[in-house]
Amino acid sequence: MAKIAQKQEIKRVIIEAIIKILEFEGRLPNLNRCIVCNKNIEKELSLTKTLFPTHPNCSNLISFPTNQIKELFINKTTILIEDENINSLYSIILKGF
Numbered sequence: 026m027a028k029i030a031q032k033q034e035i036k037r038v039i040i041e042a043i044i045k046i047l048e049f050e051g052r053l054p055n056l057n058r059c060i061v062c063n064k065n066i067e068k069e070l071s072l073t074k075t076l077f078p079t080h081p082n083c084s085n086l087i088s089f090p091t092n093q094i095k096e097l098f099i100n101k102t103t104i105l106i107e108d109e110n111i112n113s114l115y116s117i118i119l120k121g122f
């Protein structure tokens with residue numbers, strides 16, 4: 026169990042670090058509008074591998090609660106994100122980075 030917890034912790038650190046780098050490089054997208062249909066994002070969103078937001082229905086990608094991703098993008102913390110979503114987010118972020 027300790028090893029699994031440690032792996033989760035490492036993934037969180039890496040995700041937070043990459044988000045900070047993307048912001049530093051000016052590559053952190055705005056989360057307000059779906060890049061497929063250009064309408065407002067609501068309670069759930071999906072992220073492309075370059076972390077652009079879409080409606081889950083527009084992209085058929087894994088969905089996340091919007092508030093959790095906003096907290097990550099704004100405050101650079103994964104504190105609101107559950108372990109299961111951390112795994113999904115981690116693989117998306119690594120693909121695009």
Ligand SMILES: [Zn+2]
Nearest residue numbers: 059062080083
């Ligand atoms: Zn859409």
